[in-house]
Amino acid sequence: MRRRLINSTLAVVLVVIAVFGISLVIVETRTIESSARESVQSEAVRLVSIVDSRLLGKERVESEVLSEQITPARYARIEIPGRRTIEIGTPPEGGVISATQKGEQGETVRVEESRSTVSRELGRTLLVILAVALLAVVAAVFLAVRQANRLTAPLTDLAETAERLGSGDPRPRHRRYGVPELDRVADVLDGSAERIARMLTAERRLAADASHQLRTPLTALSMRLEEITLTDEPETVKEEATIALAQVERLTDVVQRLLTNSRDPKSSSAVVFDLDEVIKQQLEEWRPATRSEGRAIVRSGKQGLRAVGTPGAVSQVLATLIENSLMHGDGTVALRTRVTGNQAVVEVTDEGPGVPPDLGARVFERTVSGRNSTGLGLAVARDLAEADGGRLELLQGKPPVFALFLSRESRDGDQAEEQ
Numbered sequence: 404m405r406r407r408l409i410n411s412t413l414a415v416v417l418v419v420i421a422v423f424g425i426s427l428v429i430v431e432t433r434t435i436e437s438s439a440r441e442s443v444q445s446e447a448v449r450l451v452s453i454v455d456s457r458l459l460g461k462e463r464v465e466s467e468v469l470s471e472q473i474t475p476a477r478y479a480r481i482e483i484p485g486r487r488t489i490e491i492g493t494p495p496e497g498g499v500i501s502a503t504q505k506g507e508q509g510e511t512v513r514v515e516e517s518r519s520t521v522s523r524e525l526g527r528t529l530l531v532i533l534a535v536a537l538l539a540v541v542a543a544v545f546l547a548v549r550q551a552n553r554l555t556a557p558l559t560d561l562a563e564t565a566e567r568l569g570s571g572d573p574r575p576r577h578r579r580y581g582v583p584e585l586d587r588v589a590d591v592l593d594g595s596a597e598r599i600a601r602m603l604t605a606e607r608r609l610a611a612d613a614s615h616q617l618r619t620p621l622t623a624l625s626m627r628l629e630e631i632t633l634t635d636e637p638e639t640v641k642e643e644a645t646i647a648l649a650q651v652e653r654l655t656d657v658v659q660r661l662l663t664n665s666r667d668p669k670s671s672s673a674v675v676f677d678l679d680e681v682i683k684q685q686l687e688e689w690r691p692a693t694r695s696e697g698r699a700i701v702r703s704g705k706q707g708l709r710a711v712g713t714p715g716a717v718s719q720v721l722a723t724l725i726e727n728s729l730m731h732g733d734g735t736v737a738l739r740t741r742v743t744g745n746q747a748v749v750e751v752t753d754e755g756p757g758v759p760p761d762l763g764a765r766v767f768e769r770t771v772s773g774r775n776s777t778g779l780g781l782a783v784a785r786d787l788a789e790a791d792g793g794r795l796e797l798l799q800g801k802p803p804v805f806a807l808f809l810s811r812e813s814r815d816g817d818q819a820e821e822q
Contacts, residue, residue: 408554412547413540420536431528436500439521443477444502447514450479451504458483458508466491478515483508495519557585564592573599624650626691646687673791675812678708678717678747682738685721689729693736696729704740710747710809712791717809720795723784724751724805731755732803747811750804757801766797 453472457464464483470491473479481489495517503513557580564576575593579586624647631643682702693700710717721738728736734754741748758766769782781795788795788807798804 408551409544409547412550413543416540416543420539424532424536427532428529431532432525435521435524435528439500439516439524440502442474443500443514443516444504446474446477446479447502447504447512450481450514451506451510451512454481454483454510454512455506455508458506458510464489473514474516476516476520480513480515482511482513484510554582554585556580557582557589561585561588561592564589564596568592568596568599573597575600621654622692624654630691649684650688673712673810674714675709675711676714676717678710678740678749678809679706681714681717681721682740682749685718685725686738688722689725689736692729698729698733698735700725700736700738702738702740704738704750705742706740708740708742708747709812711812712793712809713787716787716791717807720784720788720807721749721751723780724807727780727805728753728755728803732757742811743808745811746808749807749809750798751807752799752802752804754802757799757803758797760800767795 450469450472453469454464457468464481464486466489469479469481469489473491475492477492478494479489479491481491483489495515498518499515500518500521501513501515503511505511560576560578560580564578567574573596575596576589577593579589628643628647631640631647634640634643686700686702689700725736725738728751732753732755736751736753739750739752741750767781767785785795788809791809793807793809796806796808798806
């Protein structure tokens with residue numbers, strides 16, 4: 404493109420120079436010839452007037468006197484009746500420019516000038532025109548190269564930006580070039596880069612959340628399958644298989660919930676559900692794991708609560724809190740339900756060392772972890788809780804007390820109580 408811009412600019416300049424140059428040469432040629440003819444004619448008239456005045460004054464008319472009145476390199480021939488012809492200068496060879504003038508005393512004056520003089524003057528004029536044309540071409544080349552660089556450099560830069568986007572580097576460059584059209588393209592590319600960056604961030608977050616959140620249900624499911632392989636009692640196999648199927652359904656719900664949150668974090672499919680059923684299901688799922696660790700999991704507090712939310716999401720939040728207690732805590736894992744205002748609260752605690760003071764509220768931030776873990780569990784759990792209109796908080800650091808607040812279904816005569 405750079406070469407095409409330079410070539411097109413040069414072509415335009417050369418056409419303009421050719422058109423105006425030829426016209427100027429024609430005009431200058433005619434002007435120089437006309438000026439030479441007028442000069443010769445003027446000199447002939449002047450010479451005739453001098454001869455007339457001398458003849459009238461009875462003065463001598465000689466070449467020595469008249470030679471001072473004629474331009475050098477010109478030839479003059481003066482014919483006076485009854486006298487000898489007077490010649491001044493050397494007759495020119497080749498083409499000539501001449502002027503003949505008759506005087507009042509019958510004399511004839513003829514002045515001639517060689518065309519070579521006019522040709523030399525024309526040659527000098529042509530050299531000046533060619534020099535100006537050459538300077539114009541040089542200036543045009545300089546301006547064409549500069550303009551081509553000004554246009555092609557931004558285009559090259561925009562191409563590099565597009566290539567970076569295609570290679571997976573969506574960082575906007577925020578470069579502008581002072582050309583409205585190119586700046587518009589840069590704005591569009593920067594906007595696309597920001598959208599791609601948000602999409603990639605959402606996809607990576609979804610992948611990280613899914614890999615973390617699916618780990619717990621898959622672990623529980625594998626434990627159930629192990630229970631099935633270790634028993635020969637049909638009733639036990641049936642019971643464990645039923646629980647495993649329920650876990651598969653919850654696993655499907657977790658995947659659907661993660662996909663929904665990745666597309667629209669504000670979306671919610673909250674319903675009224677029995678909180679006791681969700682807590683019971685979590686106790687059954689985690690009891691084998693706590694037993695294998697030599698620990699226990701218990702439940703206390705108010706029962707018969709009905710909360711508003713997504714059962715699968717609430718189960719996943721509680722599973723994350725229980726898993727954290729098993730991984731980072733110690734002793735008995737306790738789930739306690741209570742009511743505060745129009746909210747149902749589920750507290751999960753254990754007898755471990757708790758959350759380090761330097762973490763505090765940062766424990767819900769992504770990649771923040773007190774030990775060698777991913778730091779995603781609590782962050783995803785809080786997102787799931789907030790998607791249903793609830794909230795997840797750390798009420799106490801040591802011993803650790805995490806509380807899940809959910810909207811409670813109001814009933815006639817139901818009194819709010821604080822426990």
